[in-house]
Amino acid sequence: MTEDIEIRRVDIDPIDCLSKAKDLIGEQYGLFVGVGAMYVLASQVPFGILIGPFLVGSALCFFEREKGRTVEFNLLFKGFDKFLPSLVASLIYFGTVFLMSMAWNVAFLFAVLASIAANDGELSRLFFLVVFGGLALLFLGIVLVMPLFTFMYPLIAERDLDGIEAVKVSARAALRNYAGLLAFWILCGVLYTVAALLCFFPLFLVLPFILGGVNVAYRKVFGDAPDLEACFE
Numbered sequence: 001m002t003e004d005i006e007i008r009r010v011d012i013d014p015i016d017c018l019s020k021a022k023d024l025i026g027e028q029y030g031l032f033v034g035v036g037a038m039y040v041l042a043s044q045v046p047f048g049i050l051i052g053p054f055l056v057g058s059a060l061c062f063f064e065r066e067k068g069r070t071v072e073f074n075l076l077f078k079g080f081d082k083f084l085p086s087l088v089a090s091l092i093y094f095g096t097v098f099l100m101s102m103a104w105n106v107a108f109l110f111a112v113l114a115s116i117a118a119n120d121g122e123l124s125r126l127f128f129l130v131v132f133g134g135l136a137l138l139f140l141g142i143v144l145v146m147p148l149f150t151f152m153y154p155l156i157a158e159r160d161l162d163g164i165e166a167v168k169v170s171a172r173a174a175l176r177n178y179a180g181l182l183a184f185w186i187l188c189g190v191l192y193t194v195a196a197l198l199c200f201f202p203l204f205l206v207l208p209f210i211l212g213g214v215n216v217a218y219r220k221v222f223g224d225a226p227d228l229e230a231c232f233e
Helices: 014-042 051-066 073-118 125-149 152-159 163-176 178-197 201-222 228-232
Strands: none
Touching: 014 051, 014 073, 014 178, 014 201, 051 073, 051 152, 051 201, 073 125, 073 152, 073 163, 125 163, 125 178, 152 163, 152 201, 163 178, 163 201, 178 201
């Protein structure tokens, strides 16, 4: 099934993706601010249980805009028709991040014990350098793996894949277009950080472009859409 999905090697320009997302959103910017707000609310639920369905629903909203149609807000909740595959995909992503974090925690514990043992019960300056260096490596590791999961929710929405298949196809597509996707997520990370420094309110204003940028990159990599309606009959 997944072998039949065409994966293109394309030029993914982060600025171009966000710009085309703006064009895609068009006059429905207010609705997509609401879509982004629902995603933020869903992200507060433990273990990311609701993130998947809302991101599948978000993809469906952008697919409708690709057809030049006016999006109804209730289309966002259509993502819950794909609750199980989106949940599986989310758990794989968050499980990966969790394992990376656990590896850092284990390294941190050993660094504490080794530093105390070597410095008569006190923590050395080298210890703090190691900790901050380890945190930087953990953050870098998460950024480096993020591109692999970029397309899993649009794939579930459009290609009717299960969670594991969606992650595999997304990873294959990302590896063929890794540099552009990495640059895209770095730019999104900068936007997110700036929003956080401004008490998060601007995040609601930029999220529509980030979500739309993912769909723009997805369409570049996977080509024209099949019959979406058939996925939800």
